Amino acid sequence: MVSGGSATITLTAATDPDGTVKSYIYERQVDGGQWQQVAxxxxxTQTDTIGEEWGTVAYRAAAVDNLGLQGPYITSNTETVNVGWVTIGGPAESMGSKPTPFDFVFSVSxxxxxxxxxxxxxxxxxxxxVYSGTLSAGEQVTxxxxxxxxxxGTHTxxxxxxxxxxxxxxxxxxxxVPAVVLPDGGVGALAQGPDGRAVYHTTLAQRCIGRDGVDIQAQMDALAARVKTLEG
Structure with a gap:
């Protein structure tokens, strides 16, 4: 394959004992990363333009019947587009909203x-x-x-x-990372402990974790201690 050229994916017609084949899904994988739909x-047959910045590319396809059920994928060999390039394979470059902790996984070749x-x-x-080391081709990092x-907000x-x-x-x-918002009709409340100090509820981690991973209550306690010291 030549960068800037084109690739043609050709399939043999699939059969469906329970219905009829309505369409085919075509996907590509660049540099060992996430599969993305082409068409x-x-x-x-389906034609795709080879990106000039690609190191490797592979294709796969699956049949979809008239009920919307998808069959198994048939995957091509991985073809080299540019020889002698270091490549990084991972998720889509725009990973979308991540409201909960997740694992970022990538590999190099x-x-x-x-x-x-x-x-x-x-x-x-x-x-x-957050990571530094040496890897072998295909080895994954989590x-x-x-x-x-x-x-x-947006993180990189x-x-x-x-x-x-x-x-x-x-x-x-x-x-x-989405902001924490109260639903319609929701109420944010501040409670007090037996000694009259403010107590912050701990049901939502994003409300309780402050700068550098220190929870808000600990920060308030530290601030109160400093104020008492200044007051003598």
Whole structure:
């Protein structure tokens, strides 16, 4: 395959003993990352444009019957587009909303070198390093992302990989942590303990975790202690 060229996926007609085949789903996988749909069509052939920045690409397809039921995938071999490139495979670069903690999983490879090792890799969350090491081709890294310790808004995971004189790789992934909001008719309440101090409810982690992962009650206690010290 040549970058900037085209790939044609050709299928043999599927059969369905319980109905009729209505369409075929075509998907691609670039650099060992997430599968993404190219098309869904009632056709046994599909053409796709090869990206100039791709290191490798693979395709798969599945039949869908008139009831909307999908059959098994048939997967092609993985083809090299650009030889001698370090590649990073992972989720979609835009990961969407992440209201709960999740695992960020990625792997690295070198095109044309399936047995490559000692690939230098680093990953950073919002500019702070969360992983550094050396990997073999195809080896996976799992980074737990604790969204309850992050503020609401968009966050970024950036992965960089390099090896010797091969072309290095860098990928940027984003996700959004939604803000905690009360539902319509909901009420936010502040309680007091027996000693009259404010007590913050702990039913929602995002309400209870403050800066640097320290819960709000602990921060209030520390602030009160400092005030007493200043008062003498």
């Amino acid at each position: 869904q069509a009632n056709s046994l 070198v095109t044309g070198e399936p047995d490559a090792d000692a690939i230098t890799v680093s990953a950073a969350l919002d500019g702070e390093q 980074i737990p992302i604790k969204t309850h310790l992050l503020g609401a 995971v950036e992965v960089q990989a390099s090896k010797d004189d091969y072309l290095p790789a860098s990928k940027r992934y984003t996700f959004t």
